[in-house]
Amino acid sequence: AQSVTQPDIHITVSEGASLELRCNYSYGATPYLFWYVQSPGQGLQLLLKYFSGDTLVQGIKGFEAEFKRSQSSFNLRKPSVHWSDAAEYFCAVDPHSGNTPLVFGKGTRLSVIA
């Protein structure tokens, strides 16, 4: 079965520092991968997605993610974090199965300190 693992439950970074959030997936075929962000009290917002082609994808808010098939990873990165980036981040995979839209990881909570 398809699964998504986000190994880090909570990460704290200093404002202006670089950020990398890890995501590993388990899937037999070429996956479709997504990163969503959830601010406190809000629903999920799509940051970026990978379907095919260039393995480095750019998203909104200065985020990017790199698909590495050999490592089954799709890590999210940002070169310089802003305090407004504090939120919960979810990695997700499209299971190509019926009407189920996405399978989500448990999420990584990002805290940003001055």
Place this chain on the structure above:
Amino acid sequence: ETGVTQTPRHLVMGMTNKKSLKCEQHLGHNAMYWYKQSAKKPLELMFVYSLEERVENNSVPSRFSPECPNSSHLFLHLHTLQPEDSALYLCASSRYSGTVNEKLFFGSGTQLSVL
């Protein structure tokens, strides 16, 4: 603002109460979803509606009863809930279901507490 509106934002109910969650979208989407978000757990897909027909039900207890009267509205009727049902309930929509490359639009959720 994603175009998906959920009401109420917060709900506290006793185990014997009956309440309903409402979701509304005016994006012209044909598919709508209910997700449950509990602490320290992945988002759990509960129900999928496509063109007002339920197309997926992920083994959700019968105390949760969805209703989709038209493509713009989705309800989740709640009765005799348990404390473990306390969670954030998220509604989402997309143009179609069962199609890859479809972006999900999420509402802000209803934070439910069952006492």
